[in-house]
Amino acid sequence: MKAIQYRTYGSSDVIEQVEVPIPSMQSENDVLIKVKAVGINPIDMKIRMGFMKQIRPVEMPFVPGGEASGIIAAVGAGVTKFKLGDEVIALTKKNSYAQYVTANENFVLLKPKDLSFEEAASIGVSIGTAQSVLFLEGKLEKGQKVLIQGGGGAVGGAMVQMAKAAGAYVIATASGEGVALAKKLGADEVIDYKLNDIATVAKDIDLVADTAGGDAQAKLFQVLKPGGKLLSIAIQPSQDLAGQYNVMAYFVASDISPENLKQGIDLIEAGKFLPIVSKTFKLEYAAIAQDFLAAGGVNGKVVLLVE
Incomplete structure (x- = not known):
């Protein structure tokens, strides 16, 4: 073969x-x-x-x-x-x-x-990662505000759809054609990160999903409410910044077992996930x-x- x-x-x-x-x-x-x-x-x-x-x-x-x-x-x-x-x-x-x-x-x-x-x-890795970050670790609940980095990407797009289906208020970052895609997937707000300083346009966020890491991660601490969470699939977040902003911040490994994909698969079969x-x-x-x-x-x- x-x-x-x-x-x-x-x-x-x-x-x-x-x-x-x-x-x-x-x-x-x-x-x-x-x-x-x-x-x-x-x-x-x-x-x-x-x-x-x-x-x-x-x-x-x-x-x-x-x-x-x-x-x-x-x-x-x-x-x-x-x-x-x-x-x-x-x-x-x-x-x-x-x-x-x-x-x-x-x-x-x-x-x-x-x-x-x-x-x-x-869909497997994207749904499994979204489920791990938003629900297994993030404990996202209806009515909470979540900021999803890269809402037009494969993983970010899955997060947008699953968070919206759970009743959260969804803010996504994107650029270019990703802005329209994140809106299509259900984001309540989309921030073009190339045109805006995210720290000045988002605030009082319960959960931030970091998909990129790097220097941009430091800005994400500033949008969280005290006691909020910053969960990264890219790198281990700074514990110094977590202490400074009185939030929880840690790296999340993806669980891509079939059991962890069930919620996303159910959404697909119900026509609520694209x-x-x-x-x-x-x-x-x-x-x-x-x-x-x-x-x-x-x-x-x-x-x-x-x-």
């Missing part, structure tokens, strides 16, 4: 398409999936560039990809949740940039019928696709199509 590999750590030049054997199932609870589409996530590039060596070392050559959609091609003897031909979403953590991937049945869920394969490949695919590339153009995402300014998800 065709697969994408990293030969070593480095730029997108280390990416190559190779022929490798179809993977074998490692346990009776595994399924083999014929992949139709693969979601590209920032962690794919972080692993490639060696930024995750200490906390997530990998053995080279390495096949990246943490989420895919496809069709069940084989099932292990102990599998009870799926059958041949089922259309599914798989949360694999690795190995999904390929024509086939294996996964434990507990990390697979049925694809919502109304979604295309490319849409289905775009998957946004920004651009698709064929599998062999994985390097170009990663560079496209890394360049920034992408509204929605970048997806690989697998033949």
